[in-house]
Amino acid sequence: MITVAIAEDHQALIDGIQSYLEYEDDITIVGHANDGEQLLELVEKRPPNIVLCDIRMPKVDGIAAAKMIQNKFPQTKVVAFTMFDQEEAIRQMLDAGAVGYILKNSSLKVVLEAIRTIAEGKTYFDKKIHLPSAEKNKSKSVLSSREKEILVLVGRGRTSHEIADELFIGKSTVDTHRKNMIRKLGLSGAGELLRYALEKKYDF
Amino acid sequence: MITVAIAEDHQALIDGIQSYLEYEDDITIVGHANDGEQLLELVEKRPPNIVLCDIRMPKVDGIAAAKMIQNKFPQTKVVAFTMFDQEEAIRQMLDAGAVGYILKNSSLKVVLEAIRTIAEGKTYFDKKIHLPSAEKNKSKSVLSSREKEILVLVGRGRTSHEIADELFIGKSTVDTHRKNMIRKLGLSGAGELLRYALEKKYDF
DNA sequence: TATAAAATACCCATGAATGGGGATTTTTGA
DNA sequence: TCAAAAATCCCCATTCATGGGTATTTTATA
Incomplete structure (x- = not known):
């Protein structure tokens, strides 16, 4: 059975x-x-x-x-x-x-x-x-775990300043992570990272 | 039957x-x-x-x-x-x-x-x-049909300038529609209209 | 017909993100 | 152990969206 x-x-x-x-x-x-x-x-x-x-x-x-x-x-x-x-x-x-x-x-x-x-x-x-x-199966995502962490917060509409406060890091660090993600993901233009964050949620 | x-x-x-x-x-x-x-x-x-x-x-x-x-x-x-x-x-x-x-x-x-x-x-x-x-049942959506039209384009990541070109209107008209939608929807802050456009798709 | 809503358009200022560059320290994995 | 990646942080400039205000014309509806 x-x-x-x-x-x-x-x-x-x-x-x-x-x-x-x-x-x-x-x-x-x-x-x-x-x-x-x-x-x-x-x-x-x-x-x-x-x-x-x-x-x-x-x-x-x-x-x-x-x-x-x-x-x-x-x-x-x-x-x-x-x-x-x-x-x-x-x-x-x-x-x-x-x-x-x-x-x-x-x-x-x-x-x-x-x-x-x-x-x-x-x-x-x-x-x-x-x-x-x-x-x-062994390969990792193009984004680092910290980047993914920040991407989630971007998707929630947080500003870089808010994310910085939340993670106890500098705003410029957040901006750099944003820049790195945009580059890695081949995005460009205003709001594209936010759009990516929202459209890729559960889009794997 | x-x-x-x-x-x-x-x-x-x-x-x-x-x-x-x-x-x-x-x-x-x-x-x-x-x-x-x-x-x-x-x-x-x-x-x-x-x-x-x-x-x-x-x-x-x-x-x-x-x-x-x-x-x-x-x-x-x-x-x-x-x-x-x-x-x-x-x-x-x-x-x-x-x-x-x-x-x-x-x-x-x-x-x-x-x-x-x-x-x-x-x-x-x-x-x-x-x-x-x-x-x-008789009431209409809070957004006008023109506003909804523009919201769809916002959701596609178009800038106000691009939307204006596409609809043969002025960029400042698009910005005004954006402002009106933000007010009507009670949003505030960077990227919130884009977030709304994306999250409300099929969210009725 | 009159009124309100919608559509159109503008001015100005500010905040936030993006995009170019730079750097040092820490962590990871070969 | 060493090299590369990740994490941290900064400078500067530009673009774009947002947020305050204004206005006129057109459309829809009571």
């Missing part, structure tokens, strides 16, 4: 999956969560064999949740179940410990197949995704 | 709904579409009693599709089935001719109930939504 938990903020989709898997003799849905926090509580209380996990969820996102599950419950396998097909999204979920990746625009037949494959100890990747190559 | 079509870009959700409704004797899913264009073709070929229709879809969005269906096939009832719970989204779908509105974070039981209620000639609204009041 394969026990499965589902983390997905759309209850309609959870109901649909449950309905679809209802008569599968080897699979039981043991719980579902509408946000990342609930998921962690659910897994803590009763670790399932497999977690089907969205990425964009309230409270704790799928990437963070997968990391925590991997750390505390290595026997529980996380499968990403998401609309995001970008390599970076895939990479981040894999880095977080996911052993599978399925797109929501695939049929539920794919979900069923994934569950069974992963229960055998294998990995499962939706044929529609482009798996990041192994070498690239 | 109630015939139902589903327009939803996530195939997994379509499969789930089909599975859920599979054994309902009075309901038949007669087709599904992964984008607004497909939906219109499907309805043209075989007008169902009810269309379950997402808002954010590729090619033709749910609002536009609902309008077209209402015009050509007034017997076919459109039900919004979406994550958007904002009044403006609801208003636009209602204006487009929808007779129902269901949130994806509700259970599929709600979908079933809605289908049956609407098939009887009534309307159905998810208890979780806040229905726009009738008076407000």
Whole structure:
């Protein structure tokens, strides 16, 4: 018997999956969560064999949740179940410990197949995704972690002065980070960094 | 027999709904579409009693599709089935001719109930939504159509000068529109109009 | 027809971001 | 250990948006 938990903020989709898997003799849905926090509580209380996990969820996102599950419950396998097909999204979920990746625009037949494959100890990747190559798996983002940190604050509309105050650094340091990001990202012109920050959020 | 079509870009959700409704004797899913264009073709070929229709879809969005269906096939009832719970989204779908509105974070039981209620000639609204009041139904957006036009261009990163050239008006006219929008929207500070333009896209 | 809103346009000043350049210190990884 | 990257910080200049104000003409609607 394969026990499965589902983390997905759309209850309609959870109901649909449950309905679809209802008569599968080897699979039981043991719980579902509408946000990342609930998921962690659910897994803590009763670790399932497999977690089907969205990425964009309230409270704790799928990437963070997968990391925590991997750390505390290595026997529980996380499968990403998401609309995001970008390599970076895939990479981040894999880095977080996911052993599978399925797109929501695939049929539920794919979900069923994934569950069974992963229960055998294998990995499962939706044929529609482009798996990041192994070498690239080692590469880092073009932006440094400090830059990313500042980019988030830029996206929130903070001025350089406000960011400087918040991070206990000089305003000119913030401006330099901005300049470096603009150069690395090949942007140019007023507001383009802000636009990038906003459009790339969850765009991986 | 109630015939139902589903327009939803996530195939997994379509499969789930089909599975859920599979054994309902009075309901038949007669087709599904992964984008607004497909939906219109499907309805043209075989007008169902009810269309379950997402808002954010590729090619033709749910609002536009609902309008077209209402015009050509007034017997076919459109039900919004979406994550958007904002009044403006609801208003636009209602204006487009929808007779129902269901949130994806509700259970599929709600979908079933809605289908049956609407098939009887009534309307159905998810208890979780806040229905726009009738008076407000007449009111317009706080921004004028010209302002909205300029806001779209702001969101694309155009400078006031570029917008002026594009619309054959003076740069100072564009700046005045910017100023008026900022005032009307109660914004303040650098980049806030751009942030608004980007964050409000599909935020209704 | 009269009024209000919308569209058009301008002046001026300031703040913030961007874009050119420079530099030193600290951290990381081969 | 050493070299490169990252983090820190600065100077200067320009552009662009915002924010204060003004005004006239056109359009829409009661």
